Amino acid sequence: MPGYNYFKKLTTQEVQISVGTTNLVNFPVLVRFTDNDLRHTSSGGKVTNLSGFDIVFTSSNGTTIINHQVERYNPVTGELVAWVQIPLLSATVNTDFYLYFGNATVSIDPSTTATWDVNYKAAYHLNNNILTDATANANNLTATGTLNEPVAIAADGRDIETVEKLQAPGNAGLLINGDITLEAWVSFETVQLVANDNLFISYGATGEVGGTDNQAYSFNYNGAGVSTNKLRMFWEHGAGVNDVVVSNATTTLVANTWYHLAAIRDNANTLVQFYLDGVQLGTNVTYTVPAAVGGTVATLQIGESHETSTRDIDGDFDEVRISNIVRTPEYIQATYESGKIGSTFISYAATACVPPDVSVAGTNQTICATTFTMAANTPTAGVGTWSLISGGGTITNSLSPTTGITALAVGANVFEWTITSGTCTSVSDVTITVNANPTAANAGSNQTFCVSSPTTTLNGNNPAIGTGTWSVLSGTATITVPNLNNTTVTGLTVGTHILQWAIGNGVCTISTSTMTITVDPASSIANAGSNQTVCISSPNATLAANTPTTGTGTWSVISGTGILTNSLAPNSTVTNLSLGTNILQWSITSAGTCSSTTSTMTITVDPASSIANAGSNQTVCISSPNATLAANTPTTGTGTWSVISGTGILTNSLAPNSTVTNLSLGTNILQWSITSAGTCSSTTSTMTITVDPASSIANAGSNQTVCISSPNATLA
Incomplete structure (x- = not known):
């Protein structure tokens, strides 16, 4: 830090956060120790401002100043009590931050209320009769009785006897009807064995006993009654309507012992959590009616109930806090571990160091090679040295900020650039991640199939290194699972489709291979035509x-x-x-x-019809005008007689030997036609039947008699 001559490295101990792994954002950690280096220079120390204004804190990079709030500083003894807002306090690894001091140019107090996030609606240190709100909300307290308690948790606290209290005017910020976290460090002088007594925090209208000015929240420890030795939370919804929630596990609190007590109302899930010394007391306790309605603007009281002044407390308080969110289990535990007497939550270097240049190892890189050139800062104060923390690699020149690195291993390789000045060091890491070249891509064989089934299974190789991705270079296709080597592909249309199988791994050159799918058109539907x-x-x-x-x-x-x-x-x-x-x-x-x-x-x-033969012509006498025909019998086709001229009645026109009657005198022509059953032409033949007329009736005349002598006669 420019202008600051000394620093100390501080480290939180993540192992003390055992309830979970959720990191804490903008967490106010307690820095509390006495160090000769932190005395003012007039007392042999290294702090140049009598009020300690040249004491600042930075994040783990050693350059970014972070918010802090000094609760107490003694320039003679070097005692420092300060709350430091850690931007990200890890619950899984230790978190480093730095305390810088020894800057004679500083004259303005850097201590700030911004140390407390916007969800804190009030935070009270109660140190040395100072009853002001440590947040920017200015919800300052006034005292009815009470005394300063010189031995408390962070610094001084407040001694509140029975019928005494601390009070702040009500406002919209303190009127919390939803999610809320109430916290306080408490040491009982006497544990009152009375129901609903031992009151920690209450918000409502003074003297309220069920009227319209309801209590929005109240937190106490029951020393007697049906809920003996249980933490209790209480709020109201209107006249005679309230919720009383007590812990489902008991605990016996005793006098003259500091306890960190917390009650959390999770309004969205209608449950309350109680905490004792950073650990949940029992399990979640559910309630029926969410605190959507409750107290109107009234007052905040510490140490006395609004319902009656006899519900009070006899004990000491320190670090009372009210938040309008649900604080996490990690948050509550870290608060306890950071604040408890004899806390070891923060370790620090005992010796003040002359700050070397802040180490900047360079930007993390991802490469596809086994060699790399580093780019750390060149120190003007101190000596820089490279070392391998994890992974693999050979450092060519460990003292050069721009040394070459060879034989890098595949994966993450972490190198540390340490700048040393005397006993002080500044350290930063850089990670060189080496990606292996991906497996050579093989898209598989080309495929050809019919459009009637426009779906197929691809056959790219399964990469041993890297991730494969199918894409369509030309044509149309829908790839079912693009990163699966043997995915199906649908929606193919007639024609050529080119697909690419690309295997990539990090920053390495992508290996590609293409294959072609040819979709043949379906054949036209054949139609041979009519028979x-x-x-x-x-x-x-x-x-x-x-x-x-x-x-x-x-x-x-x-x-x-x-x-x-x-x-x-x-x-x-x-x-x-x-x-x-x-x-x-x-x-x-x-x-x-x-x-x-x-x-x-x-x-x-x-077949062709048989050749028709009607038979021989016939002549009959009119006296019997009938005849039997004699046509040929067809081997193919059907024969039919018909009368072409003359007259005649055919007994069976289809019979070649049909008889014909009623022939007329003279010429009668009959035709024998043989017709094919199909398409062949008919054949015909005719024959003639001549009907002769009958002879005249003979009349020889009368008989005659002649004589032999004239044996002659004339006939008549």
Whole structure:
């Protein structure tokens, strides 16, 4: 610290905070010791200001001044009682801070009420008849009776006999209806064996016995009654409505012993915690009605209840505090350990040091190499020395602030830069973290599949060093778990997708590898066209399949016969079809991995009809105008008789040997037609039946008789 000739290193002992691991922010620790170095120079010491104004404190870096408040300083003996606000008091490791002194230029008191955080609504040291509030809230006390108590916890305290009290005017800051922490150091002169007696702190309206001015909080120790030997907290909600909460464990408090007592109301969780000497007394005690309503602006009293002046105390007080938050168990324990008589919570160097330059080891670095050049400050006062605290590394020149470091180990390597001046040292650390090169990335093999299933599992290598991350370089894809080497990927569309598997480790160069996913389009749905029927006389057909938008179509003969003019053309012709059923298939095949689609059509080739033969012409007499026909029986097709000219009634027009009756005189032409069941043409043949007229009826005339002599006659 510029201008300060001496300093002492102080260290808190984290081992004494045993109830938890929560660090404490802006914690007011008690620094209390007598040291010859802290005497004024006129008394042989090294402090230059008679009031101790040149005493200051810094954080662990030795340069940042932190708040403190001096409660008592004796320039003759070197006694110092001061409260120092530690910005971050660790509950797991020791915390260093520094006391600087010996600056003749200082004339202004650095002591400040800012030592107490904004949640402290009142803090009373009670030292040497000083009843002022140590916080910035100025909730100063006045005394009814009471005396200074020269032997207390931090310095002096206050002796409060029965029917005596300390009192402060009420205000909105002290009217706390929610979370609250009440603390006090108390030494009973007499433990009163009366219920609701032994009153520590109370806030409400004087003389209140259940009216509208309610008590917001009250804290005492019951010496008798149903809650004998228990700590008690009390507050009201209106006339006749109140909450009384007592500890669920008893403790016997005795006279002439200093106790640190605390009551904490956690309004959000409707519970109260009681503490005795830094440790919770019993367990959490629940209550029913949160303290959302309570006392109106009234007064704060220490040592006497508002309800009746006979509820009082006979004892000594020191360090009374009121906060409007729930203080943590670590906070309460550290307060007790810091303040108790004979406390060893803080250790300090007995010898005053001439400050060397403040050590600045440099900024922590993360690298991907095994060598590094340090960048500590060059001391103008003192000698700097490098040392390895943890990890690995070889220091080339331990006295050089910019020495090289070789053979660094993977991980954190901590080096300490110590500047020494006489018996004094200033120390700081720097951490060089070495990241190992990541595992070489391998994205796995390329993949090709059909769009009908646009999901796949990737196959990147699992890194032994570093963390892998998948990303999409081109195309579209949704990666389910980007940091998983064998994650699934969905949402792939037709086309090419390039994915990258990158393995990184800290600041080291990222190793990358890519793979390609090709998604083939689905084949068009094949449609071979309608079935066809042709005649054997022309066993050919023109096909009519669909033209594919995706894939290639091919005709093939599945059954029957046929010669395809162009098997790749959807409208190819097919010849040489065989009689009967011929099945042809139109297959559309993808160029990639997608399945083919197929469709079939049938070409039926009908046989040709038999050649019709109506049989020979016939002639009949009109006297019997009937005939039996004699057409050929068809082997293919169906024969049918019909009368082309003339007349006739066919007995069975489908029978080749049908009879025909009622023929008319003259010429009657009949046709025998054989028709195919399919597409072939019919064949026909005709025959003629001639019906002759009947002969005239013969009449030879009358019989005659002639003589032999003229054996002649004329017929008539």
